[in-house]
Structures are given as structure tokens and as C-alpha cells.
Amino acid sequence: MTVKQFFKSSAFKCILVLTCIALIAGGVLAILNDVLYVSDEERTQQAIKKIYGQAVEYQEMTVSEEKAVNEYGTIDKVYKLSDGNYLFKSTGTEGYKGGTVTLWIVADFEGDTFKGLDKVKVAGNEKQTLMSSFKSSFTDFYTNNDDLLLEGYYFDKVASEGNIQNVTSGATRSSNAFNRAVNCTLYFIRNDMEVAR
Amino acid sequence: MKGNKFKGIAVDGLLRNNPTLRLVLGTCPTLALSTTAMNGIGMGLAVTFILICSNTLISLLRKVIPNAVRIPSFVLIIATFVTVVRMVMEKFIPDLYDSLGVYLPLIVVNCVILGRAEAFASKNPVLDSAADGLFTGLGFTWALTLLGVIREVLGSGSIFGVELWSFRIEFFTSAAGAFFTYGVMIALFNALFAKIDNVKKRKEFYAAYPDAIQPEKLETKTEEVK
Numbered sequence: 265m266t267v268k269q270f271f272k273s274s275a276f277k278c279i280l281v282l283t284c285i286a287l288i289a290g291g292v293l294a295i296l297n298d299v300l301y302v303s304d305e306e307r308t309q310q311a312i313k314k315i316y317g318q319a320v321e322y323q324e325m326t327v328s329e330e331k332a333v334n335e336y337g338t339i340d341k342v343y344k345l346s347d348g349n350y351l352f353k354s355t356g357t358e359g360y361k362g363g364t365v366t367l368w369i370v371a372d373f374e375g376d377t378f379k380g381l382d383k384v385k386v387a388g389n390e391k392q393t394l395m396s397s398f399k400s401s402f403t404d405f406y407t408n409n410d411d412l413l414l415e416g417y418y419f420d421k422v423a424s425e426g427n428i429q430n431v432t433s434g435a436t437r438s439s440n441a442f443n444r445a446v447n448c449t450l451y452f453i454r455n456d457m458e459v460a461r
Numbered sequence: 462m463k464g465n466k467f468k469g470i471a472v473d474g475l476l477r478n479n480p481t482l483r484l485v486l487g488t489c490p491t492l493a494l495s496t497t498a499m500n501g502i503g504m505g506l507a508v509t510f511i512l513i514c515s516n517t518l519i520s521l522l523r524k525v526i527p528n529a530v531r532i533p534s535f536v537l538i539i540a541t542f543v544t545v546v547r548m549v550m551e552k553f554i555p556d557l558y559d560s561l562g563v564y565l566p567l568i569v570v571n572c573v574i575l576g577r578a579e580a581f582a583s584k585n586p587v588l589d590s591a592a593d594g595l596f597t598g599l600g601f602t603w604a605l606t607l608l609g610v611i612r613e614v615l616g617s618g619s620i621f622g623v624e625l626w627s628f629r630i631e632f633f634t635s636a637a638g639a640f641f642t643y644g645v646m647i648a649l650f651n652a653l654f655a656k657i658d659n660v661k662k663r664k665e666f667y668a669a670y671p672d673a674i675q676p677e678k679l680e681t682k683t684e685e686v687k
Contacts (some may be wrong), residue, residue: 278530285522285534289541300548310555370585388559399617399624 308343312351315368316382318324322348331456336448337441340366348373353387354448359441363391367445371453372410378453380410384446392438402439405430406446418450419443473556474596481604482650486572490564491605492639498621501609503557504564505602507550509595511542512574516582523583535578539579540569571602605648611642 271278302310312320325342332339341353350373355366370383384403389395406419412428421440423429433438474498480486487508494500516537519526526534547565550558558565568574577597582590616633618626632638667673 273635274527276527278527280517282530282533282537285537289537293541296545296548300552302551307555314556399619 269419308341311353311368311387312343312345315370315385317350322351325350327452331452334448334451334456336444336451337364338427339448339452342452344393348375349382350453352449352452354445354452356443356445356448358394358444359389360438361391363389363438363441365389365395365438365441365445367393367442367449369406371449371450375448378414380413381407381446381449382405389441392441395438398432398439398442402432402442413450416454418447428431466589470589470592471596472576474593474598475600475603477621477654478597479600479604479650480573480597481601481608482574484576486576487601488643490567490571491608492636492643494564495605495608495612495643496616496634497560498606498609499557499611499669500560501605501607502602504553504561505598505605507546507561507565508568508571508573508601509598510600511539511546511568512577512594513591514542514576514594515539515574516590517587519578519582520585520587520590522553526583531583532575532579535575536569539574539578543568547626573597591620608639608642608646611646612638 265273274279308322308324309319312322322345323346327339327342337354337356339352339354341351343351346352350371351452352371354365354369355364356366358390359365366387366389368383368385368387369381372379372382377409384405384406386395409417409428417426417428420427421428421429421431430439430443474480478484481491494504494582498577515535518538522534522538543566546568547558550561550565553589577593581593584592610620612633613621614625615630616625616635616638618629630638633642667675
């Protein structure tokens with residue numbers, strides 16, 4: 265096949281059409297990516313808005329790798345909010361099928377003293393199949409036990425000494441990761457957070 | 462004539478060839494995302510937007526795209542619109558973006574969209590293709606939303622996120638519950654359509670053969686003969 269024949273062939277037309285579509289699509293997407301880019305700051309602001317219903321100013325706190333991981337899971341982010349409270353993003357392990365649950369948790373602080381949990385919202389999960397069964401009554405339970413939390417209690421699927429029971433029937437292993445995400449934050453506040461001691 | 466054509470496209474997309482309940486296309490997102498009504502509406506509207514845009518563009522380019530590369534071209538066009546929808550959703554509706562999860566990018570290979578591109582948009586003019594995209598998308602949306610409403614009410618005791626009662630049957634939030642509800646909906650919808658089709662066929666038959674004796678009149682006729 266000569267060069268001239270190639271340029272007249274249907275193969276060349278196919279390559280040309282596909283290349284043109286790919287180039288135009290790529291160009292459009294590149295422009296839109298610039299216009300619609302969501303920065304980390306915006307993501308955090310979206311999460312705060314989801315929890316508070318309005319935008320609140322915040323300051324990100326640095327957490328050392330050593331303190332970020334504890335027996336319940338991982339502290340992903342810590343923010344100090346303009347109203348004095350702290351916002352935590354923490355991931356609880358050992359959920360259903362070994363999955364995880366990530367939560368946004370607002371801890372209530374009066375000055376440097378921990379006063380309880382204010383809000384708990386789901387930020388994401390891995391391998392959890394029954395997330396829709398966790399209703400507001402389940403998450404509200406975390407914020408309605410401040411007296412016990414100040415005494416050092418944690419949450420578990422069964423009630424025992426030092427543990428308050430919080431469980432959703434039929435999803436016990438999923439609620440395990442839920443509880444552990446909250447416990448991870450509680451542990452961090454009680455043991456690793458300088459300001460809360 | 463034009464009005465009748467659009468009416469036909471509308472009835473096809475919404476009911477007669479409903480992608481979810483009659484053609485059983487796009488089953489994967491249907492089963493996975495119908496746990497709540499809001500997810501159903503969100504996914505449905507995203508698919509509708511992509512269907513309208515991709516059908517329109519594919520119809521515009523139908524004489525330019527060579528037959529040998531039509532499927533890769535369609536996938537490229539659909540993928541572009543899916544990415545645009547993802548970007549817009551992530552920026553402006555992050556909650557819905559999070560809840561649709563992996564099923565949003567998977568729209569690229571959704572049979573409904575690829576099916577309409579191949580079966581309709583690549584063979585018909587732009588306006589007809591856009592209308593087909595709109596009504597097929599709306600057909601997908603209402604079916605997904607109805608499935609979501611049923612599963613959310615029975616499985617989670619709420620509707621559009623508003624809690625109705627504490628009673629719930631967990632089965633409906635599970636994958637098995639999704640298959641069961643979807644199956645029952647398909648059966649009911651097809652039974653209804655079979656009935657409507659029968660009535661229509663009978664009407665057409667007796668219009669063509671006015672002298673033919675109708676079964677309900679047969680009894681009185683036999684009594685008269687006796």
C-alpha cells in the first residue's frame with residue numbers, strides 16, 4: 265500500500281475520526297476540569313457545611329503519624345473550628361467483611377476541656393452493605409451520652425464495664441466499625457490530644 | 462405527523478420500551494442504587510442528561526463516523542459526557558456524588574445509553590434522537606425512583622430521607638431484596654402491558670371484522686338459536 269492509498273483508505277478515516285473525537289473531548293474536559301476543580305479546602309468546607317448546615321471557619325491541626333493510629337482505627341484529619349469545637353475525620357476498622365467506616369465527628373470543647381460529642385455524620389465506608397440501615401437515631405445515640413463519655417466510656421455492640429451498647433439489629437459487624445470510628449476519636453481526645461488533657 | 466412521531470417516541474421511552482421494566486437494561490445500577498428514592502432520582506436524571514447529550518451528538522456525527530469504529534466513537538462520546546456530569550456533581554451536589562459512588566462512572570458502559578446510541582441515534586435525525594434520549598431517560602428515572610421508593614419505605618421506614626416509622630424489613634435493603642422487588646415490578650408491569658395489548662388487539666380485530674361474533678355476545682347468540 266502506497267502512502268497515497270493509505271490516506272485514501274477507510275483505515276485512515278477511522279483513525280482520523282477517532283483521533284478528532286478524542287482530541288476535542290480531551291480539550292473540553294481539560295477546560296471543564298479547570299473550571300470545576302474541587303480543592304481539598306472546598307472538600308473540607310463541603311463536609312463542614314454538611315455537618316453544620318453552614319460554612320464555618322477552620323484551622324487544620326497537624327497530627328503525628330504515631331498518634332493518628334490507635335487500637336480502634338485512624339484519625340485522618342483534625343480541624344479546630346472557629347466556635348472552639350474540634351472536627352475529626354476518623355476511620356473505624358473491623359467492620360463487616362473487614363471493611364471500614366469513616367465518620368465526621370464534632371467534639372464539643374469548652375476552652376481546653378472536652379465536653380462530649382456534638383455531631384456524628386458518615387463520610388464514607390468500605391465493604392459495608394447495610395449503611396442505609398443506620399438511621400439518625402443510631403448516630404444521635406453517640407451525642408446523647410456525654411455524662412458517660414466524660415467518665416471514660418467507649419461504645420460497643422454489647423454493654424460491658426466501660427462500654428455503652430450501641431447496635432443496629434442485623435448489622436452488628438457494620439455497627440462495630442461505626443463504634444470503632446467514634447471510639448478512635450474518643451481515644452485520641454483522651455490520650456493523644458494535648459489540648460484536651 | 463410530527464406530533465404523532467414524538468408521541469410514539471415518548472410512549473416508547475416511558476412505557477412500551479421502558480429500559481428498566483420492559484427491556485431490562487441497566488440492571489446493575491438499578492439494583493445497586495435503588496436503596497433510596499433520592500439515589501434513584503439522582504441516577505435517573507444523570508442518565509437522562511447523558512442520554513440527551515450523547516444521542517444528539519451521535520446523531521449529528523452519524524454520517525461522519527465510519528461503521529468500523531462506531532462503537533469506540535460512541536463510548537468516547539458517552540465517556541466525555543459522563544465525566545462532565547461527574548465533575549458537575551462533585552462540585553455542586555457532593556452528597557449525591559458520594560452516594561452514587563462507583564456507579565456514576567460506570568454509566569459509560571450502561572446498556573441503556575449504548576443501546577439507544579446504537580439502535581436509535583446512529584440512524585435517526587437529531588431532534589428525534591434528542592427526544593428519544595429524553596423519554597428513555599425519563600422512563601429509566603421513574604422506574605428507578607419507584608423501585609427506590611418501595612425499597613426505602615419497606616426497608617428503611619423512610620421516604621426521600623424523611624423517617625416515616627420505625628418498622629422496617631431489612632430484606633428490602635439487601636441485594637436479594639433488590640432482585641425480589643425488581644422481579645415483582647417487572648412481572649406486574651408486563652402483566653399490565655399484556656392486558657392492554659390484548660384489549661388493543663381485540664379492538665383492532667373487531668374494527669377490521671365488524672361481523673365477527675365477540676365471545677361475550679356468543680352466549681346470548683347461542684341462547685337465541687336454542
